[in-house]
Amino acid sequence: MTEHTDKKPPALRLRIVFGGGAMLGPGKADLLEGIRETGSIAAAARGMNMSYKRAWMLVETMNAAFRAPVVQSSRGGSAGGGASLTQTGAAVLAEYRKLQDITAEAGADRIAALQAMLKGEAGEDPPDS
């Protein structure tokens, strides 16, 4: 049962497509989290192997889509500027992470059923063993 200990558990990637066309998925959520942790859009981008240009584009897209900006940034200065999440940005990230937790929990049985149908998963035991 534990013969595949080198395998990570399945992950559920979520993308919300809002009616007006706005989207929120793993990339934007991870970028918000990286900005919160590093205080810098550039550092957050580096941590994700994302270009600075793309990170800026995603931040500007989110800032334009939400009622209030999600990231506030200051350019220049001796510290090279910095960025932080606004109250809205922190709320967006928190809601997305809660959504991940809730859906992973609610869908665990279905995900396990799908995994059990994969080759090499769960050995040769039936799924209910």
Add this chain to the structure above:
Amino acid sequence: MTEHTDKKPPALRLRIVFGGGAMLGPGKADLLEGIRETGSIAAAARGMNMSYKRAWMLVETMNAAFRAPVVQSSRGGSAGGGASLTQTGAAVLAEYRKLQDITAEAGADRIAALQAMLKGEAGEDPPDS
């Protein structure tokens, strides 16, 4: 409250990333459904604006990833061949659709909270009105 009647409700797109690297997302699920409905990989691909080559590649990827093939196909003949879901393919599609229903239901409050933070959503009324 109903001023945005032209907008679709938010949709949740799910991609399962299994530990061994296999992935199952909206494209593969819609392709399986199209094959079930049309009896043809080519017709299913056309219905999704997907190239026949890509559809075949996705089918072969799934056939290799699961313990049993998900699609069985016959080439040639006067009918130009056909394709249908195997029992495994039907089960994979059914589990994925159940997962969509379960996660959409479980995550509805979080998705509504995110939507309420978007510009132009829910008018100027507070989210609980």
